[in-house]
Amino acid sequence: MSPTPAAPRPTRRNLLFGTAAASAGALLTGCTSNSSSSGDDEREGQSQAAVADDSPGRPVTIGFAGPQADHGWLNAINENAHRRAEEYEDVTLKTTEGSNDTAQQIGQIETLINSEVDVLVVLPADGRALTQVALTAMEAGIPVVNLDRIFDTAQAYRCWVGGDNYGMGLNAGHFIGERLKDVENAKVVELAGLDNLELTRQRTQGFDDALANYPNIEKVARQAAEFTVESGQEVMSGLLQAVPSFHALWNHDDDQGVGAERAIEQAGRDEFFMVGGAGSRHVMEAIQADDSVVKATVLYPPTMAASAIDLARALGQSKGISGLAELEIPTSITLYSAVVTRDNVEQYLPTGFN
Structure with missing residues (x-):
């Protein structure tokens, strides 16, 4: 035809x-x-x-x-x-x-x-x-x-x-909250992205709203990086010096997370687990290997x-x-921010970006 x-x-x-x-x-x-x-x-x-x-x-x-x-x-x-x-x-x-x-x-x-x-x-x-x-x-x-x-x-x-930036923070917060719900006086640190972006504020708001459901958890520090490897390493180094012990870290962006991982390795710290953001292949492979502090990432799918x-x-x-029954395309489509863990990483690995 x-x-x-x-x-x-x-x-x-x-x-x-x-x-x-x-x-x-x-x-x-x-x-x-x-x-x-x-x-x-x-x-x-x-x-x-x-x-x-x-x-x-x-x-x-x-x-x-x-x-x-x-x-x-x-x-x-x-x-x-x-x-x-x-x-x-x-x-x-x-x-x-x-x-x-x-x-x-x-x-x-x-x-x-x-x-x-x-x-x-x-x-x-x-x-x-x-x-x-x-x-x-x-x-x-x-x-x-x-x-x-x-x-x-x-x-x-x-x-x-x-x-869904708000949903990204919300799902990261609930994942961390569930893992720490039985830990007394649990402490959480947040490595945010650029603070002049609305998306960063939405991610933080979602994270805070989720943590509000877990009265045993306190966010003890938050610092903003710049979505780059260099800024992630620099800011994370400062956070590690400022907070001698904590239980979980949420990092907004997997690119700056590469720098954060370097700072963590240099400091020899491993008492906490780390949740990333966006869904890079590097982080998914780290989750799959299960040989570092990186235990999950929350997708922002490219x-x-x-x-x-x-x-x-x-x-x-x-x-x-x-x-769908509608004859017209929706005016908006919001993608879901799934949490990738060792249990489901093989499913999402093909979507990971370099």
Whole structure:
């Protein structure tokens, strides 16, 4: 069967009130198309939306713009997006050179808009600063899939997909709390990320809310690092000197955790266990080996970029969802922050990033 002829670009009204549905990740597999020889797809005069599937459809050009990949997780975002796009013969991916300079990223997105891509996937270096250019894309009839760092208004995107920072802290806190619930006067230390980021504050709030359920546990120290190996080592060294003994450490980010591990080894400390954040392959392998203080990590999955490509492709092809009754794609998809331990690490190891 020949590909479906290209449809007119969606209008602004279509984008806000009614393009066909799509979904991310596992929801996009094992689905069938709208056409049916039996006619069972029409019931009581109600037609179902075309559901997303892997079979080739109308060609879609997706513009992908993200920040500079100066961090393991951000590099994994780029890799996930490229790998997913390569799986689809009907997808052409146009990417920009990542930048942490907002003016430069705005210019890159404007270039993608002018090249008339069908859909945009944007992980903004700064959601607030890039809101206007996303609005420009939407007003031009180009659906925007907002990845992770959110724009200031829902009018700037058709769908947002990202991680759960509050849930990340909450699940880390509950994991630590359950392991220490029978320990009298348990002490916990937190190695946070950049304090000027809202995501860091959300992770800390979730962690504190979880620990509030365990009256025997006290958080005795918290210091912020900068999501880098060097800062993790420096700040962790200071924490180890300031707190002579404690039972658990939660580190917000596995990249800075590499530095924290170095500081811990240099200090010869092993009286506590460590829970990481994000889900790097290094940490998962340490969990699997079970020969260090690292016992768990809480996911912030970079696979969200692959899901964003799935969503963008489905939007461009006016395909819908399998598994949900709604005919439209959700306006937001929040990924779950699973806790990876020795018991389940083999399941999650393929998602670990370098």
